[in-house]
Amino acid sequence: MADMEKLLQSVEEARNSRDYAPLCQHIPYARKIGMSCQSDSEGALFLLPGSEKNIGNPMLPAIHGGVVGGFMEMAAAAHLMLFMDEPRTPKMIDFSLDYLRSSRVVDTFARCEVVRQGNRVANVMIKAWxxxxSAPVAIGRAHFKLSHR
Structure with missing residues (x-):
């Protein structure tokens, strides 16, 4: 539980300072794939740097689809924690992902939008390019159960 409290504290600090960079350091998978987040005029912009360690198909080469999906899932959860009314820990209910084109080994960006947030469930749309x-490599939809503090 101490790790979750540290994460929620990091979310509070990020919300107050609008410095989202340290947030991804509290998420082990985000650290592993090199994911980062920054504040911009539209909210939060997530980055998956082009890296050889994330290659799934060396013949193209292309980023592994699971890495792209994991990046988008982590972006949706982090975005939700940053922008929901009260920061709580979201738990994934459902995640739907459409791969639209091959993800080359270059920087990949994601932007999320909270479509609806209720008392118990939130819906988030994710676009990665x-x-x-305007030419996304993948789009996704995530549904989260919202825990109570």
Whole structure:
């Protein structure tokens, strides 16, 4: 439980300072894939750096689809914690992902939108792209159960 309290404290600090960078350091999978987050004029922008360690198909080469999916799932959860009314720990109910094109080994970005947040459930849409936001490599939808503090 101490790790969860540290995470929620990090979320509170990020919300207050609008410095989202330290938040990803509290999520082990985010650290493993090199994910980061920054504040910008539209809210939060998530980054998965182009890295050889994330390659799934060396023949193309392309980022492993599971890494892209995990990045988008982590982005949705972090975004929800940052922008929901009260920071709580979301638990994944459902995650749907559409791969639209191959993810080359270059920086991949994601932006999320909370479509609806109720008392118990929240819905988040995620779009991931590389060079051009109008040409996403994947889009996703996530549903989370919201825990009570």
């Amino acid at each position: 590389q060079a051009d936001p």
